[in-house]
Amino acid sequence: MTPRRFLATLGPGVLWLLAFLVLPALIMLGYSFLTRTDLAQVGPPWTLESWGRVIGYDALFQEWTGDNLRVLWRSVWVAGLSTALCVLLGYPLAFYIARQDARRRQLLLLLLIIPFWTNFLIRVYAWIILLRPFDLVPSLTATLLGMVYAFLPFFVLPVYASVEKVNWSLWEAAQDLGAPPARAFWSAVVPQTWPGLVAGILLTFIPALGTFVVSDLLGGAKTALVGNLVQNQFGQAGDWPYGSALSFLLMGLVLLGLWAYARVAGRRGLEELV
């Protein structure tokens, strides 16, 4: 590879991402060590205070409080629960679609893609309209429903892709060898869908962990998640250093999830995921 040709193809994109992604990340890192001054401004002295607050240390009262950790824990289990519900709803659906004839399959996939392409905010908003008469907005139930609804297509599409490739003769073989249908399914079919299943879980869990829109519109203040905490630091609270440190925490959680996935699926799996 000559340097000139490298610059001509990879150069512009890489430069762009260095300027608008890597540099902003470094600036955010810098902000997280600064102090909040008046009017949402930041400046010296350099301090570890924001990072302390992320893990629950209150610098003002000089004590540990559980508030932050509670929000963090809530975010993880809300994301986990909505992912589990997506598996429950979506995994059988993928099988149903995959076992139809070509024309029906095409139609069912189309019906799945339409909500997937519909504006995210409209999809969340639709639940306000639907749940308002039941007095469920704001509530944690509404947040969970909204999340499952918003992320279900992200789950089903990769799962469907791997279910479609399932070799059913293995299932029949397992039954011929005496396994009951359920056991044959579990040991001959499910393993074949692992790549899609793991990709689907990740594609649901990661956005669910990071969202602030769903919990903001459907959940209210009592069910705040990490995303809401971050948003708040850049809105009302005006505490950029703390918001920066929280963002790094959120990013850390996401990268941890991806690292775990890479361990399971290997480097190629990570590339195919996106």
Added chain:
Amino acid sequence: MTRTHPLLAAWAWLVYAFLYLPILVLIVFSFNESRFGAEWTGFTTKWYGVLLGRADVRAALGHTLQVALLSTLVSTVLGTLTGLGLWRYTSRARAALSTLLVLPIVIPDVVMGVMLLMFYAAVRAGLERAGWTFDNGFWTVLLAHVTFQISYVALTVRSRLSGYGPELEEAARDLGASAWQSFWRVVLPLAWPGVLAGALLAFTLSLDDFVVTYFTSGSGFQTLPVLIYTNVKRGVTPDINALSTLLILVTVVAVLVANALLRPRRKA
């Protein structure tokens, strides 16, 4: 093998009902006379009239389309080049580049939004010292959108080319093509479906984006998602139902058209 258990079928239809019930309710209520509450007080199309009369909605629609078109153009060019580069060079640098490209996709959008918000603030502070200044608005949103679109285009293009080896290009060169000719006549035509798919994806992502736009747009510049959000925060209004219904209609038409266009090319 088209037999499915009746329970499985019932489950599937329940899930589809779950997917479409909120959308249907939203559409029905856009024709509801009542301004408040959830009860049905009669059929009307007046909210569509109210909607069309709103200058802020028209402005937001214009902003949304301007940002989406221009950012798609820029990110498709940059992303296609990057995708070609990724396909062409198999080196250790490639692993690092893949990671760099995956980042905008996996970073939560709220983090990406606040990151760019702070970046713009820092740039503004720097420029002010030199006597220049700028407000967040069209340009800051545009640059932000290109940043998350590049990866999607690049990865779509690269996966489109992944079946072909770089020898293709060498063969073209051996047959006397210049670097430029082999790019235009050999590589680009092969990559073309990927380029189109990537551009379509980039365009949709831009139209759909709320979070990154929200943080990078400043106070005077709204796109449709940002407008819907600020209206919904103030309380549900029926003209937003009408706006949402129209946007859903556009989505359905776009999906059907894309589906019809892609169908004959199934062999490719």
